[in-house]
Amino acid sequence: MPDIRILTEAQLRDVVALDRETVDVIENGFRALAGGGVVMPPVLSMAIEEAHGEVDVKTAYVPGFDGFALKVSPGFFDNPKIGLPSLNGLMILLSATTGLVQAVFLDNGYLTDIRTAAAGAVAARHLAPEDLAVAGVLGTGVQARLQMQALHLERPFDRCLVWGRDPQRAAACAADIAAATGASAEVMTEIAPLVKQSQLVVTTTPATEPLITADMLHGGLHITAMGSDQGGKTEIAPEALAAADLYVCDRVSQCALMGELRGARAAGLMAGDPPELGAVIAGQAPGRSDPRQVTICDLTGTGVQDTAIASHVAARLGEAGTVIHA
């Protein structure tokens, strides 16, 4: 049997970073999604209520990639009480021709973090206005930081506005964004003026009630909503989704279950299937065609991104990691 390569999070951080190459890799994944032949089963999800935990498993076969990733994402939300991170997990890369395990990436969620942020940059590449001076972000966690870092690769904004429920956490997040991007960053205490001043807003919260309402939209705004990844979550009001000139899903079938599309459909405001990001990238559906348009991209996270980032790691890893003679 072929050798299997094992990489730790530290080794993976040496191999891949959140840079333009990674954004290109994720863009290629979405493009492949539009090409047909992708097999992406529904997420396997298991809740362990006694431990306030859950585990999600995602996978996707993408024609054109030699391997496919299978990702295990545990979230155990009492972990911080004992000094451990809530999110961790690993990715397995298997051969798409033999099913043999090729590598195990013990990434503790690092690869998910960067492939998720890179998808935000891909959305901006195709949907954001060209001139982007001010970017806003709702939420103050890891993705708030990484989404702004990824966006800055694509649209090097001068100023970043940060909103969060906890002003101290928002201040820490703003400081980190300023340090990572070189842009100025400041905390906003209200969402409406943040949206008003921004040409692009990324929502990264676990909100269960909409944060952005239709009255906040303005010409020349792009919103990437990446916080909602479960049936009970929503960040964008259904009326705002309906009012946008262009609303794009990473995957319609997923957004209808756990993204913003769910609420809009429940409200009877979204008939038919919106275009997918991959179709926009592939030129099969129009992206932004006018700087004054309002565009929204709904990102729930796809197995295609995992397969794309894991394949990228495999191509770059060289001699890194531990080799197991299986």
Next chain:
Amino acid sequence: MPDIRILTEAQLRDVVALDRETVDVIENGFRALAGGGVVMPPVLSMAIEEAHGEVDVKTAYVPGFDGFALKVSPGFFDNPKIGLPSLNGLMILLSATTGLVQAVFLDNGYLTDIRTAAAGAVAARHLAPEDLAVAGVLGTGVQARLQMQALHLERPFDRCLVWGRDPQRAAACAADIAAATGASAEVMTEIAPLVKQSQLVVTTTPATEPLITADMLHGGLHITAMGSDQGGKTEIAPEALAAADLYVCDRVSQCALMGELRGARAAGLMAGDPPELGAVIAGQAPGRSDPRQVTICDLTGTGVQDTAIASHVAARLGEAGTVIHA
């Protein structure tokens, strides 16, 4: 982060074998399944038609176990053409309290093989007649061999009858069973006389039409049907299922989708929920109560068995394997 232990198939074979201790471990898993609180999501299944392959992912949380297993089982059926086994894969053991990865077992399906065979022995322990001189097996693959080996631990039969579509493969299988158990073993060319002479028959084939029909049943017979694990497979005729004195499922919800129960329900021959093996073990449902009864056990394979075997490996592994400082 805690260290992660990686074991290869060879190392795993040194740590656990198909013995009575393993049968007890699997019995405990089924008993826990009857105790409530088990979370066992539907199997994640992805087909890669271009490669004549598929991947299944199973997991189960079982109260009372410190960890839970997540099992990845690829089956790529063109592999033998290039000298590779069709089935391979791995198991991951995660903490049930923190979700952290504890170990990765690169078992190529070995742990699945022995936990599957051990389930057959558990079924025999509770459902087979006490006096068992002749055992029959349909099919000539790995499970045909292992099921007879496991059964012999529990009911040390004197004689084994083997049927397969290919007489040469059947002869090789019979020779292996004789060598592993010390019983005599011979090939039968017809199924009906095999069933007639046997007190216990295990069916291990991928048949899509029933092999055992109601007219073959006789008093004092137990059948364990473990071949069907997909919607299109069946080994036991619906009328035979209905005619048995006792029909037991490993998990009703799974047997209704991919076991023998599916066909029996479709034929309108099985109203209500049959008992589960765990309930029989726990004394919540009767097992065999008379040596003249006909009993059938339907095994589709459960995530509980994976969690039980992986936890057993973790408890026994000592210093084996490679330690990754994650």
